[in-house]
Each structure stands twice: as C-alpha cells, then as structure tokens.
Amino acid sequence: EDQVTQSPEALRLQEGESSSLNCSYTVSGLRGLFWYRQDPGKGPEFLFTLYSAGEEKEKERLKATLTKKESFLHITAPKPEDSATYLCAALHNAGNMLTFGGGTRLMVKP
Amino acid sequence: EAGVTQFPSHSVIEKGQTVTLRCDPISGHDNLYWYRRVMGKEIKFLLHFVKESKQDESGMPNNRFLAERTGGTYSTLKVQPAELEDSGVYFCASSPGTGSYEQYFGPGTRLTVT
Numbered sequence: 604e605d606q607v608t609q610s611p612e613a614l615r616l617q618e619g620e621s622s623s624l625n626c627s628y629t630v631s632g633l634r635g636l637f638w639y640r641q642d643p644g645k646g647p648e649f650l651f652t653l654y655s656a657g658e659e660k661e662k663e664r665l666k667a668t669l670t671k672k673e674s675f676l677h678i679t680a681p682k683p684e685d686s687a688t689y690l691c692a693a694l695h696n697a698g699n700m701l702t703f704g705g706g707t708r709l710m711v712k713p
Numbered sequence: 714e715a716g717v718t719q720f721p722s723h724s725v726i727e728k729g730q731t732v733t734l735r736c737d738p739i740s741g742h743d744n745l746y747w748y749r750r751v752m753g754k755e756i757k758f759l760l761h762f763v764k765e766s767k768q769d770e771s772g773m774p775n776n777r778f779l780a781e782r783t784g785g786t787y788s789t790l791k792v793q794p795a796e797l798e799d800s801g802v803y804f805c806a807s808s809p810g811t812g813s814y815e816q817y818f819g820p821g822t823r824l825t826v827t
Contacts, residue, residue: 607755635814646717646804646818647756690756694814698769699744700758701816 738807
C-alpha cells in the first residue's frame with residue numbers, strides 16, 4: 604500500500620533559522636512528488652512538483668529536493684509569513700490520485 | 714484566472730439529512746477530483762472525473778456518497794443520508810488535460826454532522 608510520512612509533525616523556528624522538512628514515501632511507481640502549503644481555513648496551495656530523483660526546485664526561501672525514497676523541503680532564513688502547514692503528496696503512475704502525508708506544521712517566530 | 718471555488722464554505726446538518734456540495738473547477742480543466750480530510754487524519758482521495766466521466770471512484774467510502782459532473786463543468790457531491798463519521802473538510806481540485814499533473818485545490822467545504 605502506498606504510504607507517505609512527514610516529519611516532524613510540528614516545527615518551531617526563530618526568524619532566520621534555516622531548517623528542513625522531510626517526506627518519506629513508499630510508492631510502487633512514483634510519477635511525481637508534490638509539495639503544498641496550507642494556511643488555516645484554506646485549501647492546499649500548490650508549491651512544487653518533482654518528477655525524478657536528483658531534481659530540485661526553488662521558490663523564494665523554499666527549495667524542494669527528491670531522492671528515490673524521500674523528499675526534503677528546505678527553508679532558508681524563514682520569516683513569520685512562512686508559518687503554515689506544509690503537505691507532501693505522491694502521485695502514483697497508475698492513476699491520478701494523490702496520496703498525502705500528515706503534514707508538518709511550521710511556526711516561525713519573529 | 715479564477716481558482717477552484719466551492720460552495721458552501723461550511724454546512725451543519727443533522728444525522729440522516731442530505732447535503733450537496735458544489736465545486737467549480739478552473740475553467741478549461743478537464744480533470745476534477747474530490748478529497749476529504751476527517752479529524753486528525755490525512756487528506757484522502759475520493760474520486761476523479763475526466764470531463765463528465767468518472768475515471769476512478771475507488772476512494773468513495775460507501776453508496777451514501779454520489780458525485781456527478783454533468784456537462785463536464787461543475788461537480789456536485791451529495792451525501793444521503795449523512796452520518797456522524799462524514800464530518801470533515803471536503804476539498805475539490807482540478808488539473809488540466811493529459812500531460813499536466815499539478816492539482817489545484819479549492820478552499821474546501823467544512824461539513825459538520827450532528
């Protein structure tokens with residue numbers, strides 16, 4: 604069964620303190636690995652898709668990387684407005700459904 | 714470009730009643746998905762439409778749930794009769810046609826069954 608696990612569940616950082624969020628997956632046939640940001644009361648907001656091991660994508664202070672077993676979301680010099688829940692999801696190569704992890708709730712204090 | 718919209722944003726109903734949720738995808742997106750998150754759990758897939766056809770409904774929990782997408786535009790998800798365990802947030806997402814896999818989510822409908 605496809606499984607996506609995110610760690611840590613919650614992360615508190617001081618403004619400017621860089622860190623990484625982890626997403627490990629066991630999917631038989633990965634078509635893509637997605638990262639989303641979700642703010643309270645809102646739907647997931649698309650950030651990145653990674654398709655192959657070694658691929659990296661960047662957006663402002665965020666950089667996502669992918670290996671054959673896991674993905675990392677690196678946050679460089681975070682700001683309070685980066686506080687949100689970050690979700691990763693795996694897309695299987697047979698079908699279009701996303702399998703989501705439980706998310707990491709990031710809190711950045713000024 | 715307008716995003717995915719969902720209506721209502723919040724619905725409170727009693728056990729045994731019927732509720733219909735609506736989703737309007739991004740214009741031109743052939744693929745439409747329903748997901749839900751129940752309390753304390755991950756977001757789970759319910760079903761996938763390609764235009765007006767159900768491509769995959771493997772995530773639908775039981776026959777109290779009925780999804781439609783008449784004309785390949787907006788979609789409705791009806792729960793009849795609602796049970797307590799149906800409470801949660803129902804998300805709709807859409808993506809363009811073949812070759813693009815990014816799914817864009819709506820704000821969700823929070824359903825509370827009392």
